[in-house]
Amino acid sequence: MAEELFCKVVPILIKCIGGEDRRADVRLTVKMHTTSNPIHKKDLALCLSNDADPFFLYNLTVGEEDFQSLKNQQGLLVEFSAFPQRFIDLLDQCILEKEKQVPRFLLQLVTSASALDHMPSSLNIIETNPFKHLNHLSLKLLAATDGDIKKYLAACIQNLKVENSTLEERLHKVEEELSNRLSITQQALAEKSKELDKLRNEWTSQTSSLTSRHTQEIATERAKALQIQTQYQIQCDQQRKEMETASTRKVHHLESRASELETANKDLTERKYKSESCIRELKTKLAGLEEECQKIKQEVISLQKENSVLDTECHEKEKLLNKLKMQMAVLEQEVKDKELVLLQTADVCGSAQERKRTLEESLERKQIQIGKLETTVKSLSEELLKANEIIKKLQIDLKKLIEKIKLKNTVTMQQEKLLGEKEQALQKETLELTNVQQALQQKEAEALKLQEQLNATVQKLEESKQLLKTNENVISWLNKQLNEKKMACLQETAGQCGMPPSVKSTPVSPNLGAIPNPLVHFKLPTNATSTPVPESKLSPPMSIPPALQPSGQSDQPGLGMKYLKKNGRVPVKNQQSASKPSTAAPRPTLVRQGSSSVVSAYFPGQQPRLPAS
Numbered sequence: 024m025a026e027e028l029f030c031k032v033v034p035i036l037i038k039c040i041g042g043e044d045r046r047a048d049v050r051l052t053v054k055m056h057t058t059s060n061p062i063h064k065k066d067l068a069l070c071l072s073n074d075a076d077p078f079f080l081y082n083l084t085v086g087e088e089d090f091q092s093l094k095n096q097q098g099l100l101v102e103f104s105a106f107p108q109r110f111i112d113l114l115d116q117c118i119l120e121k122e123k124q125v126p127r128f129l130l131q132l133v134t135s136a137s138a139l140d141h142m143p144s145s146l147n148i149i150e151t152n153p154f155k156h157l158n159h160l161s162l163k164l165l166a167a168t169d170g171d172i173k174k175y176l177a178a179c180i181q182n183l184k185v186e187n188s189t190l191e192e193r194l195h196k197v198e199e200e201l202s203n204r205l206s207i208t209q210q211a212l213a214e215k216s217k218e219l220d221k222l223r224n225e226w227t228s229q230t231s232s233l234t235s236r237h238t239q240e241i242a243t244e245r246a247k248a249l250q251i252q253t254q255y256q257i258q259c260d261q262q263r264k265e266m267e268t269a270s271t272r273k274v275h276h277l278e279s280r281a282s283e284l285e286t287a288n289k290d291l292t293e294r295k296y297k298s299e300s301c302i303r304e305l306k307t308k309l310a311g312l313e314e315e316c317q318k319i320k321q322e323v324i325s326l327q328k329e330n331s332v333l334d335t336e337c338h339e340k341e342k343l344l345n346k347l348k349m350q351m352a353v354l355e356q357e358v359k360d361k362e363l364v365l366l367q368t369a370d371v372c373g374s375a376q377e378r379k380r381t382l383e384e385s386l387e388r389k390q391i392q393i394g395k396l397e398t399t400v401k402s403l404s405e406e407l408l409k410a411n412e413i414i415k416k417l418q419i420d421l422k423k424l425i426e427k428i429k430l431k432n433t434v435t436m437q438q439e440k441l442l443g444e445k446e447q448a449l450q451k452e453t454l455e456l457t458n459v460q461q462a463l464q465q466k467e468a469e470a471l472k473l474q475e476q477l478n479a480t481v482q483k484l485e486e487s488k489q490l491l492k493t494n495e496n497v498i499s500w501l502n503k504q505l506n507e508k509k510m511a512c513l514q515e516t517a518g519q520c521g522m523p524p525s526v527k528s529t530p531v532s533p534n535l536g537a538i539p540n541p542l543v544h545f546k547l548p549t550n551a552t553s554t555p556v557p558e559s560k561l562s563p564p565m566s567i568p569p570a571l572q573p574s575g576q577s578d579q580p581g582l583g584m585k586y587l588k589k590n591g592r593v594p595v596k597n598q599q600s601a602s603k604p605s606t607a608a609p610r611p612t613l614v615r616q617g618s619s620s621v622v623s624a625y626f627p628g629q630q631p632r633l634p635a636s
Contacts, residue, residue, distance in 0.1 A: 029053035034121040035130045080167035201475040
């Protein structure tokens with residue numbers, strides 16, 4: 024069972040021995056493992072990783088017995104049960120102090136500049152004050168093996184895939200919602216346009232009916248008025264004739280008729296005024312309907328403008344898609360160029376292996392010469408004085424030979440540096456490729472957000488996603504093909520060269536562009552009077568007796584090297600210490616690439632047993 028206690032990004036000062044210091048933000052994970060083993064009931068596991076650099080990985084496992092040795096050495100006052108919480112409190116203090124110019128608590132990682140030393144790195148928690156820097160805690164971390172890095176990268180890829188799937192589901196849901204909204208708005212727009220047409224038709228029919236009705240009424244009234252006027256004129260003429268004949272009789276009758284005509288005229292004028300007021304009211308209603316019609320026309324114009332804007336946006340998004348496709352083609356061409364560079368680096372590695380073979384042959388010749396000199400020393404053991412002089416001469420010759428071998432080793436180291444620079448360039452190119460892919464993914468996400476309202480563009484984006492997936496599968500397949508070819512080439516070269524059983528090499532890492540140097544051990548004959556030749560810089564560190572370690576090298580704070588022993592052996596701190604005389608030849612060991620066991624820097628029982636062959 025594993026319980027995660029702490030997982031945060033922590034500011035850290037990385038101090039490289041023989042290199043430049045730098046600051047970085049590193050993810051620190053603290054877990055508590057509980058096992059059924061009666062010896063170790065609980066183990067505290069620390070993992071130091073960097074999201075920007077996937078190959079930056081350090082691990083540490085501390086058991087109860089390891090903690091007792093750590094407590095006795097550094098003078099800690101807490102027990103193992105309270106140690107994780109105290110350690111997390113110190114980390115929180117470092118996170119709180121990161122914004123200050125002069126932080127009170129500082130997290131420091133001390134590592135070796137070269138990756139071939141395989142030395143444990145020390146993680147220090149330092150409290151700074153004007154008088155002195157106090158080291159509260161020092162833990163020694165081990166760099167992760169290739170197997171651990173592969174597992175870590177696989178877990179990171181799995182998490183990214185899960186996040187990608189969730190984001191794709193959310194995108195699909197948003198697309199469906201927006202498409203539904205767009206269809207609803209289109210339906211509403213169609214309904215409003217239908218209502219507008221209906222209103223127009225009703226308005227035109229009403230206006231035509233009202234105008235026709237009022238014209239008919241006015242025409243009938245005019246006709247009636249003309250008929251009445253003609254009748255009155257006829258009557259007046261008749262009355263005049265009658266008045267001329269009998270004016271005196273009909274004066275009263277005419278006056279009464281005149282009053283009746285005046286009342287009728289008043290009625291007609293009143294009816295005329297009423298009809299005019301009705302016409303005015305109808306005109307005001309017609310003006311209101313016209314204003315409403317103009318408003319509806321403006322709304323239709325605004326909707327047409329929005330449709331034109333959406334059409335332009337769709338055109339621009341199609342242009343963006345074409346640009347992204349062009350960038351994909353350029354990236355595929357860059358991948359092909361990098362594959363050619365990888366083939367060239369493989370050829371350079373073959374030439375370096377041939378040079379190593381020549382060095383091994385020269386070393387075997389020199390070992391034969393040393394054996395002959397030892398036989399001469401044994402035959403002349405009776406003459407002590409003469410034997411000492413001969414031994415001194417032989418030692419001088421051996422020193423000269425060692426200096427020559429050192430010169431050859433410097434040449435090989437320079438070649439290895441060139442190979443390392445090429446590997447770094449390949450790693451930078453792969454990082455650039457990943458950055459470009461991330462930028463592509465971001466641009467695709469933006470294009471999806473912008474093209475949510477259009478079904479045709481969504482289909483094109485899905486096709487582009489499928490193309491990207493096929494390209495990634497092709498790239499992974501090409502990587503596997505390259506790794507298989509590299510493995511086959513290395514096996515063929517190893518079989519043709521006839522490597523001795525004492526020489527072992529590590530398998531090629533499947534990572535793209537990562538070509539690790541083979542690790543080599545040489546078995547040298549041992550004698551009390553002989554001086555061993557220093558092993559190649561390419562070989563892993565060999566065991567050195569404690570009496571022959573350099574005295575000028577000061578121990579760093581943390582657990583001593585005695586806790587890193589295994590079967591009476593201690594890892595070498597410096598490659599130059601191999602030039603000093605040793606009494607016994609160590610057994611060559613190899614680092615297993617696929618080891619998955621947790622390595623402890625303090626308790627020797629937690630270190631994995633390495634195979635001898």
